Amino acid sequence: MSVSVLVVDDSAMARKMLIRALPPDWDITITQAANGSEALAQYRQGGIDVMFLDLTMPEMDGYQVLETLRNEDLNCLVIVVSADIQEAAQARVRAMGACAFIKKPVDAERIRTVLKDYGLLV
């Protein structure tokens, strides 16, 4: 069955860069959101399996999305994709429930490895 993927980034260019780097053999349906509030609205409609989440965004940032997901006990595999590559930022998002951190500019091989680690890709 196709995996439902939500790509969250305020930059359309960044969403495009990420989508191009996803494995071509991964059976997915992609939806996109331009900020945290849109992402949560999409999420609440149901059926999102994996969320690729940017951190630095206007309106509602990635940290706030992680916090909301945690507070509302929402289940979703969140992979943070960020240009904020500070070690402390990586540790923070992991503590907040993100399962992996991918640095921008995104690397297709790194994405494949993360997806394999979580059994999303064989």
Next chain:
Amino acid sequence: MTIEFIGEDQREALQEVANIGMGQAGASIAKVLGEFVELSVPQISAVSAAGIPAALAALAGDGVASAVRQAFLGELRGEAIVIFSEHSAHDLAELLACADVLDGPAERELLLDISNVLVGACLGGMAQLLRTTIGFSPLSLLADQVPTSMLLQADEISARCALLVEVRFRLEKRAFRSHLVMLMADDAVAALRRALDRFIEEL
């Protein structure tokens, strides 16, 4: 005066490239200072030469600030200006554990050092993404604790108008605030547009 320097696709690409450069610069100073650095969404605008001093003042806010300038050269050329809020130099001195021995010249030296790290990492990262090389001129102190409206004088700007790219860094637990501004004159923007088009095509 409205200046249409770059197209919408180019602006979006530049914003994302600046975002990645900013992230690398933020991680570099986080390591040097041992503090968490808060980043913002990069802002891009086109301004007339006469409007540049006011644009910088608007970024820096009220009060006094210091600024360091460094020219960059190559396919991409322009000037990087790093603006530091009033207490930034003192924060840097404290963080680098030399506050009690620091005088004015030594604090100014710290501003130059941190600017060097920020500009090198940010613009270096951007140049790498755009597959071009960039060189830097020596840094110089442009303004030392002056009212923000006086950071840059209109007669110090040779261009008719400029593209302004701004990223900001804040330390979570301190007063330190810094803005990195890239100014590219109108005649240098053509090369930037070409580099951005290449970048977009390769996506």
